[in-house]
Amino acid sequence: MGPAGPAGSVRPLKLEGVLLEGATTVTDHITPPQNADAASPATESASAEADRTTAESATPEAPTAPETTPTVQAGPAAQTRQGPNRPPDRRPRRPRRGRGRPRRRRGPPHQHDDPIPGGDREPGELLGILEVLPSGSGFIRRAADGYVPGKNDIYVGSRLIHRFGLRTGDELAGIVGRRPRNGKSPPLRFLDLVNGLAPDSAARRPDFNRLSAMHPREQLRLECGRFHAGEPDMTNRVVDLFCPMGKGQRAMIVAPAKAGKTTILQAVAEGVEKNHPECELIILLVDERPEEVTEMEMCGFGEVIASTFDLTPERHCQVAEMTLARARRRVEAGKDVVIILDSITRLARAHNTGEEGSGRTLSGGLDASSLEKPKRFLGSAR
Incomplete structure (x- = not known):
């Protein structure tokens, strides 16, 4: 039904169908007649017959456009009332403990970079003779054990050996750390002397095979x-x-x-x-x-x-x-x-x-x- 005219008559609405390939799109246009009072019954019957013919000529096998569900975003309360096809509501993940923090080393503390921490400290006691293993690390052998592997050996990390160019046979003096609980050898905490000289001079010494x-x-x-x-x-x-x-x-x-x-x-x-x-x-x-x-x-x-x-x-x-x-x-x-x-x-x-x-x-x-x-x-x- 259309809006009533000035004389109480009903204005006709014209539906125009537009057929597209692969889908059918129907667009409604309200086209009021230019002269509603002059419309005759013959004209109305002709228009109805034309609309009926256009609807019958449409292809019935044409696919229809898939239905789309409107998306409503109205805050957290609206997201909890989503349909069954919606992904479940997930809360923001909490940051893991320790994420972004430096990792804590386990086991005995390793040798730090400073050979002599503090100029006022006296040099440590003479420890023994260093033996470098093929793995890169080494142990300090003591004279009381005949310079052979024993339970009183001191562990020297590869980092300290490479920094100062330590070799097998070097006589080291320094401070030893605490023995770890797992029963391993105690580590060398501070290196004070190498063959009676400063640790930095050990890296600049000549090679015996080149003498x-x-x-x-x-x-x-x-x-x-x-x-x-x-x-x-x-x-x-x-x-x-x-x-x-x-x-x-x-x-x-x-x-x-x-x-x-x-x-x-x-x-x-x-x-x-x-x-x-x-x-x-x-x-x-x-x-x-x-x-x-x-x-x-x-x-x-x-x-x-x-x-x-x-x-x-x-x-x-x-x-x-x-x-x-x-x-x-x-x-x-x-x-x-x-x-x-x-x-x-x-x-x-x-x-x-x-x-x-x-x-x-x-x-x-x-x-x-x-x-x-x-x-x-x-x-x-x-």
């Missing part, structure tokens, strides 16, 4: 007025006359058993200790009898590092390698070191027994690779 080997120019005088059993001992005097030794020289004593080799070594150690205090003396005893070790320690000459015959060949080799590495680090620091080894024959036997053989056997039943490290030990003289 030049030269003929000895300075003699080691051994004659010191030694007395043995209440009488003057002329052993060192004879050595100075017939086979003088100098700094950077290699010397060997070849003699049968019970010929007095140990007595000669004790005389040489006393001569170096008294006449050359600038030289650091190290006496290494490999696969030796315990009473011989005690006798050498009672002499009081230099530092005695021993590995008795009741230990494994692997320990003999490890003690020898640690001693050699320690002497090399001292030489890199500009110091003179004298090593007295007893004996290199037993050291070669330890390498022959403890290490895997190469399959080539030399005269005497020794493997060809067992003499490699003893020769390197002897060739370290500079």
Whole structure:
């Protein structure tokens, strides 16, 4: 029904259908006649017939437009009354605990970057000799344990080793942290000295393998007025006359058993200790009898590092390698070191027994690779 005209008659409404491809869109237009009073019944019947014909000619198989559900956004209260096809209402997620905060390290505290925290603090005590493992970290071996792995070792992190260029054989002094609860070795908290020098100087030292080997120019005088059993001992005097030794020289004593080799070594150690205090003396005893070790320690000459015959060949080799590495680090620091080894024959036997053989056997039943490290030990003289 349309709005009434001025004369009380009804105005007709004309519906125009527009057919589109794929969908049918019907648009309503209200087109009032230009002259409503002049409309006749014939005109109205013709218009109705035309509308009926247009509706019948539409394709019945044309798809209809999908129904769309209007979206109403009227605040949180309206969102809770959404239809079944709406996603469930989700509250904003709370931030997780610790998100954006630095992670807390578990376990023992690691070494920090400052080697000496505070200039007024006194340097820490001497801890031991560092042994760097293939993994990059290391442990400080103590002299009381013979520089072999023990329960009193101190852990040194790889970060500290790489920063200061620490190597196997370095003598470290510092402060040790608390032992962790899991029973592991206590960590090194502060590093104060490396071979008696500042930690920063360790990174600038030369490499021992790059040092030049030269003929000895300075003699080691051994004659010191030694007395043995209440009488003057002329052993060192004879050595100075017939086979003088100098700094950077290699010397060997070849003699049968019970010929007095140990007595000669004790005389040489006393001569170096008294006449050359600038030289650091190290006496290494490999696969030796315990009473011989005690006798050498009672002499009081230099530092005695021993590995008795009741230990494994692997320990003999490890003690020898640690001693050699320690002497090399001292030489890199500009110091003179004298090593007295007893004996290199037993050291070669330890390498022959403890290490895997190469399959080539030399005269005497020794493997060809067992003499490699003893020769390197002897060739370290500079």
